[in-house]
Amino acid sequence: MTVTHVVFFLMAAFTVGASLLVVLAKNIVHCAIALVFAFFGVAALFVLLDAEFLAAAQVLLYVGGITILLLFAIMLTSRISAGGVKIMNEQVGISAVVVLAIVGLLAYANLKGFPALVPPLTMADNTASIGKLLLTTYVLPFEVVSLLLLAAMVGAIILARREREKD
């Protein structure tokens, strides 16, 4: 048992705990804050898998970007943050089916063993490899995604503008 194992079990427990809090916390701001910790735990698991770039991107985008915007939106709608919100809705049954399906899939994959899913890493610096692959082999999908994000950004700006004109 090395320190990697200790860290893995600590971070796994941390991530699961935080995720549970995301779903079960009564206060929606608590949910959002727990989400930050859940994302952080996932990033730590990425580090243990030698996927440093993915971990850094995870923290930068999800913790630094998305959850902050989420918290922002929640804080600006103070009526929700004041009291408790309903944490269950009518979709409990469907979600249970989805969760069971995913658990089954994961259990099956685990029993089969992961080698087919995750080939062992051979390169020394996978950050550089990701960069090279994104700009050579996968340059077309990469550019398409960039264009899509740009369109989304322009769309968001137009939506925000229109609202202001109405006022």
Place this chain on the structure above:
Amino acid sequence: MEGLTESFYNTFEAWGLPLFVPQLIVMLAVATAVLIFTAVSVMFMVWWERKISAHIQVRFGPMRVGGWHGWAQSIADGLKLLLKEDIIPAGADRLVFALAPMVVFAASLAAFVIIPFGPGLIAGDLNIGVLFYISISSLTVVGIIMAGWSSNNKYSVLGAIRSAAQAVSYEVPLVLSVIGVIMTVGSMSMTRIVEAQEGMWFVVPQLLGFLIYLTAAIAECNRTPFDIPEAESELVAGFHVEYSGMRFAIFFLAEYANMFVVSAIATTLFLGGWHGPLLPGWLWFLLKTYFIIFVMMWLRWTLARLRVDQLMNLGWKFLLPLALLNMGITGLILVLKDY
């Protein structure tokens, strides 16, 4: 260092303990060393800032505690803050309120992992070095929002929202200003970046990047002229209005530690890190870092605070295009150099 930890591991193996015990002990030792360094450095910086501000305003600043120019003032203040009563406001969200300063401080402290104080004097030479700092620093904003919201005070919420908006806006030019250096070196490892500056510091070819970085970094630290998140005259103190005693001290510690980190990274990326004649590497590194800290303090006591709209205009309409320009020019030069 390597040999020392190796023999340390072997001793524990001889005792029949699992490997993670000595590994954890080494980690704790390094973390404690960083923590002590941070605390001492911050106490010095607080005293230094008070002296600089005083001299800029033609005063003396602290002169009595400790004898020589009031050098012990920060220690006395620190002790006072430690001994004060721990107050949590009645309407506050207790758990989040208690957690917020820790998140902010943890984010500042984690950034010390990638600071190369000298050749080999680095806690972890990650191959994503710069990116690690950029991503971990975004955690600070989460802590600030937690503090602002949990205080249940309108001023704190306003300060927190301003801080989030500012940090999100200035993170973009900050990241883009650093990319010029990364493109030139071809690596994000802090050690490799310093080694690449053997002949010439990157501040010369990347002057534009350096200036953008410095501006954005000051904004990230929430310091004047970008201190609207805690503007005393309009928001009392922003997100930490309700904090006092030890918890306030942690915020204070984190703020100054953040300043140190930002300056150390500027030194690494643009000022040649540990390179310099005669003096040992770590001393050069500290001298350059403290010089940038001095510049930040100098700016703080010279410039007036920006308005919110001016702040946003500067970030998005001025710094961002300039940073993109810097990136484009760097790329063009790199490509042309190959031909």
